[in-house]
Amino acid sequence: MAASKAQLQPTLDVDLILAKLRIDEKIALLSGTDFWHTAAIKRLGIPAIRVSDGPNGVRGTKFFNGVPAACFPCGTAIGATWNTDLMFRVGQLQAEEAIAKGASAILGPTINIQRSPLGGRGFESYSEDPYLSGELAAQLISGMQDKGVLATIKHFVCNDQEDHRQSADSIVSQRALREIYLKPFQIAQFRSEPQCYMTAYNKVNGTYCSESSFLLQNILRDEWGFSGMVMSDWQAFFSPGLVAYLILCRTGTYSTAEAVKAGLDLEMPGPAFMRGRLAEKALSCNKLSIYELDICVRRVLEFIKKAMRLGLEENAPEKSADTPETAKFLRELSAESIVLLKNDSDILPFKKDKKTIVIGPNAAMAAYCGGGSAALDAYYTVTPLQGISSQCSNTEYTLGAPGWKKLPFISNETKTKNGKEGLDMTVYLEPPEVLDRRSVDYIHVKKSDVILLDYKCPGTKDFLFYADIEGSLKPDVSGEYDFSLSVAGTAKLFLDGVCIVDNATKQTRGESYFGTGTIEEYGSAQLEAGKTYNIKITFGSDPTATYERPGASGLSGGGVRIGMARRLDLQAEISKAKELAKQADQVIICAGLNSEWESEGFDREHMNLPPGSNELIEAVSQANPNTVVVLQSGTPVSMPWVNKIPAILQAWYGGNECGNAIADVIFGDVNPSGKLPITYPVKVQDNPAYLNSRSQRNRIIYGEDVFVGYRYYEAVEKEVLFPFGHGLSYTKFKFSNLLLELDKIGEHIIVSLTINNEGSVSGSEVVQIYIHQLNPSVPRPPKELKGFLKVGQMPGEGETFSKTLRKKDMTSFWDEERNQWIQEKGEYEVLVGTSSASTPLRATFKVDETTWWSGL
Structure with missing residues (x-):
């Protein structure tokens, strides 16, 4: 393919181009042209720049039938590594994927x-602690940008729940805003200088983040010295009406002049909605000046200039980068994120030559990532059952209890007319009742969750189209089978010509498709083993939907999810699991959540495991005490059986290699070294944000103030299930000889201690450094994480390690009277240990005078 002029131009002269741009071109540069590209100005050699999700992998430009990608462990799994060196490598590999x-x-x-614990996108973020989040993010960003790919740190700021995320006002004190919610961004800015920020959907203290000059100008640019580009968050297309069919693009931008003046440079996605003609109008009536417009245009041009250094072809074809090296690293990363929560009598690691029974809903399915914009099609996935079976030949499996929120994909059981796994999808411009309609497209559906957010239907410029989705089904077991449809649009499911699920005639809005789709509608049929059945779904795209969506956007072309499962008798399944467990030497229960329970678009209603999981775990543990429970979730779950199970692993959503990583830890090929980046409360009511985690008439009061997570539990001495920073090992470490010393200029404190591996195997431990101010002038948490260090040691090895920390970062809190950071005169205690609840080493130092400071 011939290179474009934009590709041949090595750089941009921003000043020269800014002087040559017409007003309409300047306005065009301030919005995307589609979901993933900035505007190009061909006559001046300005190329379109592509951006892509996301937090745990680089999807590319397609939600549906895109090019597969490497799926990294989710955010909390990243947080659980507590390994900054590893994060740099994560950033580099993500950049290569991009x-x-x-x-x-x-x-x-x-x-x-x-x-x-109930935040729907909690799994995307790293931690409840700002210091841990900021330090890990900084290294990941440095790794990305080391390869020339620009990082976009998000969501700035206080987008900590999904409930009414586009209208909610986060009411938060200035002290909590600074010490907790802005702090990870501040640390990342100081250490890595990300080139982009993405604003949050919500308001903070009465003003939308995307039009807050206080956040974007006063803090980010003036105080922190950020000189890069700020972009808005995304939202799906909205398609109201079938007659005029005006297509609006609803974004995280809620104003024109106000957002430009505040410093929001780029509205995404495109085409322009709050800019374009509205910006022309604002200029014409002097609500917006050319000077103010030019400030944003300059920053967009600077972003494009930096992006061009990569030399990527404009509108480049998307490629796969699946290599053995990538697989090896993802396996290492996933294994390092796994947290050994409990290991009574050292029953782990298990033996590979023992008879092993694998039980549970998460065993034979790959819960490799959470839902929403973080989801992507992985190169491949490895289930826990596959990983365990590959290392232990004497393995047997049974389900035990269903763990799905929605029925499993019907595409797991269907074949196309050509014998491929999945379904055939034929696209039309006319509805099914039109005779002799002509097809305009064909798609092989590999997974029956058809998200048509970015699908462009041939022959039409709008999003109104229809499709028949068909396949054949031959069940292995006779019985009653349930079928389901959830849809953004309309859909009916036919079995051998008989409609058994109708999600078109009467529809109810639900959580599907980022909260724009319906609830899951069900139907059932008796099927015979070995008999072939025809499955057909008639689908109408998003504009055909009949349910009301006040305050929410639609989903462009819409989407449909088709599920199917044999109806189960829960008690019979549990009884079968008990009997198999009795015959085993060792039992592995794989339970937890998946992308349907944790996703963008909604918050969790509770901390419980799916129905039946607790009963299964209790029953199996009684049948065989040599049982380990492997949990997968992005945020805490309740464990009413915790005292009855000798060993528990928290395995998160571990990406492509999750199943292999779980097996590596269970069988001892990897010594677990993950540490919890979040506190596990006994029950959700114990959480300090419990009464204030949801929108109350479009306001969310951050009533816990600075006492977030372990800061609160330590302050009120509340018992927790597992504390922040907790994680066991197959070896034993001893900490001793804590020493503090000042550097020559008195600005840094050097914390040193001796660590001994007193066990029989190699392993890694995380040194956690907390600070406590004695007699502060305001209430402060009894412990605040201010430093950490992950070290690896051979058995019997002893070594002294040190960590240098900036004294004012260790000691300061936000003074709301002076509107500055204050380092208060007095005595401070350094507490060192292996979790927030275990800090046996203590030493003190003094600050001789009170000082105030601002900036980074």
């Missing part, structure tokens, strides 16, 4: 604070 997808910028990392 380059393969033709993207110059990655929309990540996500570093919002996990103030509640």
